Each structure stands twice: as C-alpha cells, then as structure tokens.
Amino acid sequence: AKIAELFTKQQVAEAIESGRDPKDFEITDQEVVQDVVGVVEQFRNQNPGVEFWQAIRAQFGMDREQFLAQRKQTKLFDRVFFPGPATEWPLITREAIIASASQGDGKQFWENIEKASIDPETEEPRDLPPFWLQLCRGWVIKQLKSWADIRFPADGLDPQYCLGVNDDFWGTDEAFEQLESGLYQQDLERAVSEVVMREALKQELERAGAFLSDDEFRAEFDEYRQEYD
DSSP states (O other): OHHHHHHHHHHHHHHHHTTOOGGGGOOOHHHHHHHHHHHHHHHHHHSTTOOHHHHHHHHHSOOHHHHHHHHHHHHHHHHHHOOSSGGGSOHHHHHHHHHHSGGGOHHHHHHHHHHHTBOTTTOOBOOOOHHHHHHHHHHHHHHHHHHSOEEOGGGTOOTTEEEEETTEEEEHHHHHHHHHTTOOHHHHHHHHHHHHHHHHHHHHHHHTTOOOOHHHHHHHHHHHTTTTO
8 A cells, every 4th residue: 555655646746747736636534534434334234233443443454544544545546547537547557557457458458448438329438437447456556566666674675664666765663653553462462472583583593504694595585586477
C-alpha cells in the first residue's frame, strides 16, 4: 500500500507540473466516509452481530483511522491513474496495462477496454465495471514496480528507512508509528522474540566463522534466484 502511495505522490507531482489543477487531487474525508457507508452496511447484513471495525482490526491489523486513510489513498490512486472513462486515462496507465497484460495480449486488451468505455448506443463515455478496474489497478501497480527502483533494508538501506521508491523514502519510525495502533500485544511479543533469537543465532554463527557477510549472501542469493526470475 505504501509503494502505491509513493507512486501516486510522484505521479501527482508530475501532473501538477504539467499543468493540472492541484484541486483535482483533493479528496475530502466526507467523500471517503460516504464510500465506506455501503461497505459497512453490506458487512452488517452478511455478518449480523459482528462489529465491522473489530473485524477489520482482526483481519487486516488496521484501526478505523488506518482503514479510512487507506481507502482515501486508493481513491486518490484511481483519480490519478484512472480518471473517468478509459479514453481519458493518462499515457502511463495505458503503457503499464499493455506491458502487464498476460500472454502478450496487452494491446488487444487495451483496445477492448477502450471499446467498453464507450456506450454503443449513445456513444457517450462510461465507467468500467468494478472488476475490470480492479484488474487494471493490479496491472498498473505491478508494472510500476518493475519500472521503479524499490529498495528495502535487505538492499542496504540505512536503518532509519524501511522502504525506498525511486527518490522517496519511508522512515522506520514513521512506519512503526503508522502501524502500531493496529498491532496486538502478542504481535509485539512475537516480533521481539524473533529479533532476540535471530541475534543469538547470528552471534553463534559468527563465533563458528560460518556467518555470511552481506556481500556473500547477495552473491549466493543472486545465483539462487536466477531460475525464478
């Protein structure tokens, strides 16, 4: 979700620089809440007696504010990459879908999307069905990832950062602060236990002269991953 958020931030900056009105990308809290109302009602009808926000926290580890923030981010992502009917989508969306579509049929799929975006009777633009939009959203994110320079601590990021996307970085402290409210006590206990055990194992391996350096590990892993790449 954070990677998609940073892609959106970068694309918004480019769009504004190219002349788009910054107000095009303003989303109010009221808009987000209105979108969620239907989701909550549907959940309550299907799960009587179950509190929606407790279910969200148990299943996704997010409290109410985190959930609404993520919905807002998704809405902004769609506004940036899928504004209105497909005939109005930006070039980067078109190219990402063509490049990502499976079995090399991207161009044909894009042509089908353009056709579906026009009502055959009125010849007026129309929005795509939600399923198609969800499919396109996944393809665009997938392709943007392949085009981007994405780095994690295992790639040598300074410990103060837990994620880097091109020239944007997500601070470790900021990330934990954002995630903390969705964590259970047992999540923290398990994480601390894993850190302690991993450090103890590292010390034992170092004493035995068997601990791989970062460069040695990277060389072995690059060889290991070739068949999967």
